[in-house]
Every structure is written in C-alpha cells, then in structure tokens.
Amino acid sequence: MTQTDTLAQIRAIAMSHAQAEGPLLPLLHAVQDRFGHIPAEALPEIAQVLNISDAELRGVISFYHDFRDAPPGRRILRLCRAEACQAMGAPALIERILAHLGLERPGTTDDGALTVEFAYCLGLCACAPAALLDGLPLGRLTDAALRTALEEPQC
Amino acid sequence: MLTLYLPRDAAALAVGANAVARALKDEAARRGVEIRLIRTGSRGMAWLEPLLEMEQEGERLGFGPLAPEDVPELLDNFDTHPKSLGKIDEIPFFNRQTRLTFARCGVNDPLNLDAYRAAGGLNGLEHALRLSPEEIIRDITESGLRGRGGAGFPTGIKWETVYKANGTRKYIVCNADEGDSGTFADRMLIEGDPFLLIEGMAIAARAVGAARGYVYLRSEYPQAHATLSQALQIARRAGVLNRAFDIEIRLGAGAYVCGEETALLNSMEGKRGVVRAKPPLPAHAGFLNCPTVVNNVLTLAAAPTIMARGAGFYRDFGLGRSRGTIPVQIAGNVRRGGLFETAFGMTLAELVTDIAGGTATGRPVKAVQVGGPLGAYFPPYKFTTPLCYEAFDDQGGLIGHAGMVVFDETADMLALARFAMEFCALESCGKCTPCRIGAVRGTETLDRLRAGDPAARPLIEDLCETMREGSLCALGGFTPYPVLSALRHFPEDFTPVQEAAQ
Ligand SMILES: Cc1cc2nc3c(=O)[nH]c(=O)nc-3n(C[C@H](O)[C@H](O)[C@H](O)COP(=O)(O)O)c2cc1C
Numbered sequence: 083m084t085q086t087d088t089l090a091q092i093r094a095i096a097m098s099h100a101q102a103e104g105p106l107l108p109l110l111h112a113v114q115d116r117f118g119h120i121p122a123e124a125l126p127e128i129a130q131v132l133n134i135s136d137a138e139l140r141g142v143i144s145f146y147h148d149f150r151d152a153p154p155g156r157r158i159l160r161l162c163r164a165e166a167c168q169a170m171g172a173p174a175l176i177e178r179i180l181a182h183l184g185l186e187r188p189g190t191t192d193d194g195a196l197t198v199e200f201a202y203c204l205g206l207c208a209c210a211p212a213a214l215l216d217g218l219p220l221g222r223l224t225d226a227a228l229r230t231a232l233e234e235p236q237c
Numbered sequence: 238m239l240t241l242y243l244p245r246d247a248a249a250l251a252v253g254a255n256a257v258a259r260a261l262k263d264e265a266a267r268r269g270v271e272i273r274l275i276r277t278g279s280r281g282m283a284w285l286e287p288l289l290e291m292e293q294e295g296e297r298l299g300f301g302p303l304a305p306e307d308v309p310e311l312l313d314n315f316d317t318h319p320k321s322l323g324k325i326d327e328i329p330f331f332n333r334q335t336r337l338t339f340a341r342c343g344v345n346d347p348l349n350l351d352a353y354r355a356a357g358g359l360n361g362l363e364h365a366l367r368l369s370p371e372e373i374i375r376d377i378t379e380s381g382l383r384g385r386g387g388a389g390f391p392t393g394i395k396w397e398t399v400y401k402a403n404g405t406r407k408y409i410v411c412n413a414d415e416g417d418s419g420t421f422a423d424r425m426l427i428e429g430d431p432f433l434l435i436e437g438m439a440i441a442a443r444a445v446g447a448a449r450g451y452v453y454l455r456s457e458y459p460q461a462h463a464t465l466s467q468a469l470q471i472a473r474r475a476g477v478l479n480r481a482f483d484i485e486i487r488l489g490a491g492a493y494v495c496g497e498e499t500a501l502l503n504s505m506e507g508k509r510g511v512v513r514a515k516p517p518l519p520a521h522a523g524f525l526n527c528p529t530v531v532n533n534v535l536t537l538a539a540a541p542t543i544m545a546r547g548a549g550f551y552r553d554f555g556l557g558r559s560r561g562t563i564p565v566q567i568a569g570n571v572r573r574g575g576l577f578e579t580a581f582g583m584t585l586a587e588l589v590t591d592i593a594g595g596t597a598t599g600r601p602v603k604a605v606q607v608g609g610p611l612g613a614y615f616p617p618y619k620f621t622t623p624l625c626y627e628a629f630d631d632q633g634g635l636i637g638h639a640g641m642v643v644f645d646e647t648a649d650m651l652a653l654a655r656f657a658m659e660f661c662a663l664e665s666c667g668k669c670t671p672c673r674i675g676a677v678r679g680t681e682t683l684d685r686l687r688a689g690d691p692a693a694r695p696l697i698e699d700l701c702e703t704m705r706e707g708s709l710c711a712l713g714g715f716t717p718y719p720v721l722s723a724l725r726h727f728p729e730d731f732t733p734v735q736e737a738a739q
Pocket residue numbers: 383384385386387388389390412413414415416417493494495496497498499531532533534536537710711712
C-alpha cells in the first residue's frame with residue numbers, strides 16, 4: 083500500500099464518521115481495525131476532518147489503553163490479570179507464559195508473531211484464568227492449553 | 238430428530254463449546270442421525286460449561302461439562318452417560334434461583350425474536366406504550382428498582398428528572414462498560430437475551446421522551462458486540478426500533494474509569510474519559526449537554542418485567558429498601574461459579590458455601606471481595622452479612638454490580654491491597670490529585686510495608702482517608718475499601734517481613 087492510498091483510506095474512514103454524534107472513538111476504532119494501529123500519518127487527516135487540534139487528538143488517543151501507535155504482532159493475546167483470575171493463579175501463569183515467549187513484559191515477540199497485552203477482566207471470571215486470543219475467549223487456562231492455542235493455525 | 242441446545246456465550250466458547258458443537262455435527266453425520274443444534278446464551282452455570290441440553294417430552298436434560306471426546310458415547314446412550322445432570326430445572330444451583338431478568342437467558346436462540354415474543358417478550362413495552370410517561374415512571378418508582386451499576390440510585394427518580402428536564406433532545410445511554418472484576422451479568426444478558434435490553438431501553442425512551450439510545454459497550458466483549466449488533470438489526474427490521482426510537486452501539490477503548498457515568502459521556506463525545514464534576518447531573522446535562530438517562534444494563538433489563546408483571550410483583554422480592562432480584566456473579570476460586578439471580582437478602586455464607594460449594598482448590602475460603610475492584614474484602618466471620626445495599630454499607634462495603642470473587646487461604650492480602658492501588662493508579666483519569674497521585678504513593682507505601690518499614694502502616698491509613706474524602710469519583714474514593722478491609726481483617730498478612738521472622 084502506498085502512502086497516498088493509506089491517506090486516502092484514512093480520509094474516507096474519517097469522512098464516513100464525521101456526521102455521527104461524538105465521532106472520534108468510533109473513528110479511531112475503525113482506523114485501528116483497518117491498520118492494526120493508529121498510524122502517525124492518520125493524525126493530521128483526522129484532526130482536519132473533525133476540526134480538532136492535534137493536541138486534543140493525541141490527548142484522546144493516549145488516554146485509552148486500546149489504541150496502539152505501532153503495528154501489533156500477527157496475533158494478539160490479551161491476558162487477564164484482574165482479581166478473579168488472580169484467585170485462580172493468573173500471576174504465576176502470566177509470568178511463565180511471558181518467560182516461555184521470551185518477553186519480560188507485555189509487548190511483541192522478536193519475530194513479530196505475537197503481541198501480548200494485559201487485560202483487566204474479560205467477563206470470563208467464573209472460568210478463570212482467562213484470556214482473549216485474536217478476540218476468541220479462552221478460559222480455565224493452563225500453560226499447556228495456552229501453548230496449544232498459540233500453536234494452532236490462525237483462523 | 239434430536240433437538241439439542243448448546244451455548245455460544247463467551248464463557249462457554251472459552252471452555253470449548255465450539256469444539257463440542259463440531260464433534261456433535263460430525264458424529265451425527267457419520268451415524269446418519271438428524272440433529273437440530275440450537276446455539277443459545279448461557280444458563281450461567283459456568284462450571285458445567287460446555288453444557289449441552291436435550292429436549293425430551295418438554296423437559297430439558299443437561300450434560301456437562303462436555304469435551305469433544307464425550308460426544309460418541311453420548312450419542313450412544315444419553316440416559317446413562319456419566320456427564321448426565323438430569324433435568325436442568327432440578328439442578329440445585331438453578332432451582333434455588335429467582336430468575337426474573339435472566340428467565341430467558343440460555344433457553345433459546347438469543348436472536349430469535351419470535352421465540353422472544355412467545356416467551357412473553359415485548360409484553361412490557363406494549364404495556365408501556367399504552368401508558369403515559371407519568372404512569373411508567375410511577376410504576377418504576379413503586380417497584381423500588383435501584384440502579385444495578387453500583388450506586389443503587391432509585392431508577393424512577395432518575396427517569397422522572399430526565400422526563401421533567403427542559404430540552405427537546407434527550408438520550409438513553411446504557412452503561413455496558415462492566416469493568417469490575419468478577420462481573421459478567423451484563424455480558425451474559427447481552428449475549429443471551431439482547432432483546433430484553435432493547436425492550437428495556439425502549440421503555441425508558443418512552444418514559445422520558447428520548448428518540449435515541451446508545452449502548453456503551455466495552456471492547457473486551459467482542460461476542461456481545463456481535464450479538465447485540467445483529468439483535469439491533471433484527472429489532473429494526475421488525476419495527477421494534479424505528480424512527481421514534483433507535484439504538485446505536487458505542488465501543489469503549491479499554492478504560493475502566495469510563496464506566497463512571499460522566500467519564501462515559503465524555504468518552505462518547507470523543508473526549509478523554511475524564512470524570513466531570515457534578516452538578517450538573519447527567520439527567521440535566523448529559524450527552525452533548527442534553528438530559529440523559531444513564532443506566533446499567535441490568536437496570537434497563539428489569540424494566541420489561543416491571544411493566545409486564547406490575548410494580549408490586551417486582552417489589553415483593555427483596556429485603557428492606559433493596560427490592561427485586563439481583564444477579565449475583567460468583568467467580569474466582571469457587572467450585573461452582575456462575576450467575577445466580579436471587580431476591581436481595583441471601584447471606585454471603587449461603588452464597589459461598591451452599592451455592593458455590595466452597596473453593597475450586599478445596600482449601601478453606603480466606604476472603605471474598607464483593608463489588609469489584611473497589612469493593613471490600615470480607616473475612617469468613619463476616620459472611621453472615623445479607624446481600625443488600627444497607628447491610629453492606631453498614632459493614633464498610635458495597636454491593637456494586639454484585640460480583641463476588643472468592644479466594645482460598647493462599648491469597649496474599651497485602652499483594653491484593655497493592656493491586657487495588659496499582660489498578661487505581663493505572664486507571665485514574667487524572668483529574669483529581671488524591672486519586673492520581675494517591676494511588677501511586679499507595680503502591681509505594683505498601684511496598685515499604687512489605688519491606689519492613691513500620692512507619693508505612695499509619696501512612697497508608699492516612700492516605701486512604703485522603704483518597705476517600707478528597708477524590709472526585711468512586712475510583713479514588715473507594716479504592717480504600719479493598720485496601721483498608723484487607724489491612725483490618727487480615728493483619729497477619731501485613732506484618733513486616735522482619736517482624737514476622739522474629
Ligand atoms: C470508576 C467507576 C466505574 C464504574 N463502572 C460502571 C460500569 O462498568 N457499569 C455501570 O453500569 N456503572 C458503573 N459505574 C457507576 C456509574 O457511574 C453509574 O452510577 C451507573 O451507570 C448508573 O446506572 P444505574 O443507576 O442503572 O446503576 C461506575 C462508577 C465508577 C465511579
């Protein structure tokens with residue numbers, strides 16, 4: 083994709099949301115759905131279409147945990163570390179998983195295969211510990227089950 | 238033909254419901270048996286998921302928790318299968334409930350509007366459309382319904398305020414941000430009976446004169462998002478939603494504080510999810526400065542029952558000033574976790590011991606956190622507390638969204654107190670200092686306590702008081718609940734390391 087294509091797409095996404103009541107969050111979600119993150123070159127386009135300042139836009143994007151400023155890995159694993167999952171051993175599980183992946187903290191593996199993020203409750207608290215892998219829920223998680231899920235081909 | 242029901246609720250999917258569905262279809266095809274597999278919401282018995290149901294002579298028989306390997310033997314012989322649970326209605330966890338809001342959840346295809354109607358759906362809205370706004374508000378007020386999002390504010394009064402507020406444009410905003418750990422009732426309802434929420438919002442719209450509704454749904458719930466999007470389309474096609482009232486979904490973006498109603502409104506307006514000072518109340522100046530009802534999913538979903546069956550019917554359940562039913566969510570380290578809808582008034586002991594069956598690990602229960610990350614930790618000697626707003630208030634706790642997280646004796650209460658501070662620091666919107674700075678200092682001070690600094694203890698108590706008194710919203714204001722309750726009820730976990738070693 084060329085730079086001009088990207089800009090044209092971002093502009094089109096921005097325009098398609100411009101008339102909504104409170105358009106910015108749906109717009110940012112749409113951009114991230116399309117590109118996996120909010121590309122830096124999107125910012126001036128969005129600011130211009132919505133007639134807001136660059137500072138305001140950056141302020142909003144940085145406020146929300148969901149929005150990324152860099153492309154994620156090919157798969158995204160969100161590990162829950164909230165209380166119900168803690169009660170079922172999530173802290174130790176998370177530590178082992180990160181070590182297995184060669185990560186010190188949440189982030190993307192060197193080969194770009196996987197991005198690990200922390201989540202604070204996924205609503206799966208009665209089958210803790212829980213995670214979301216590319217949006218698919220995983221519960222009663224064990225090391226083995228998680229490794230298997232990560233090795234399965236992406237659907 | 239065999240009619241089978243299997244949930245596609247996120248919790249069922251999380252433990253392999255789709256693999257069971259595939260195994261059922263493959264095995265049935267291999268044998269040339271015709272089956273009809275209906276995907277449903279969940280009954281809320283999470284420990285039995287994936288929970289398959291079979292219809293037999295008008296009864297539902299349950300089988301679970303199923304693995305794909307169980308399927309061939311199951312098709313050989315349903316009656317004597319080791320995972321047979323008998324009649325669903327007779328499972329004690331299920332038959333001890335009073336299911337009003339969740340009556341339909343898990344029974345049928347959540348997107349089948351005809352089935353919804355056949356089970357009494359839309360009766361409440363049809364009744365409401367025959368009433369004046371004042372009459373609807375009177376019924377909601379008389380039912381005693383209080384907000385299920387946490388603060389327990391009387392719903393009738395909120396609707397009346399919006400109804401009487403000046404303004405031609407008014408909004409219904411459904412708070413489906415459900416950020417509290419240990420809670421999943423909103424998610425289950427949206428995935429299992431989305432038309433009930435739509436009906437409830439339409440009733441609220443009729444009562445206050447709103448033409449537009451929004452559901453602010455957290456992004457951590459992709460399955461609920463998909464189901465609700467489809468349900469809205471179906472409701473539109475059927476005319477349940479129309480030009481007079483329509484609903485749109487707004488996705489959150491991973492900020493816990495956006496569950497707080499004013500931060501939520503800012504977020505919907507495309508701003509940082511910063512808490513607004515009140516007044517003005519959202520009921521006077523909410524979304525885009527217009528009068529706005531902000532209600533939790535379960536509050537709105539209670540309205541159809543009240544409309545269809547009467548204020549008195551609903552009010553007759555409950556205890557004191559806590560009327561109706563509350564869907565308790567039992568989670569964490571429990572043998573039988575899930576959703577248990579009951580009239581207010583059951584004690585924690587009944588819920589933890591009888592209903593949940595103690596811990597999953599089999600070790601003694603050490604603590605139960607009620608009401609999410611801002612809720613207090615209860616030690617076993619306080620389990621006689623009945624679940625209702627007033628009793629919890631008296632005990633220095635809160636019901637919140639009625640999540641209960643159970644911990645066994647291995648829980649480290651100092652680590653949990655520290656997590657409460659860490660979470661507050663991470664999620665603080667930054668507007669007020671006690672929350673923004675206090676939570677960071679709280680984390681550090683608890684680390685000092687862990688390292689053996691005896692001066693840290695009075696500091697923590699003092700800091701908690703500052704946060705409680707000085708924070709703008711309950712994020713900073715209630716974080717002291719888990720911290721101080723852990724400190725008071727489990728002092729042994731806070732003994733500095735050196736002292737403990739002596
Ligand atoms: C930090 C914080 C988080 C909150 N999160 C939620 C939430 O996720 N869902 C919810 O319904 N209410 C939440 N609330 C309560 C809302 O501010 C508000 O009271 C509620 O949505 C009103 O609806 P109700 O009257 O139906 O309970 C939260 C409050 C605070 C202070």
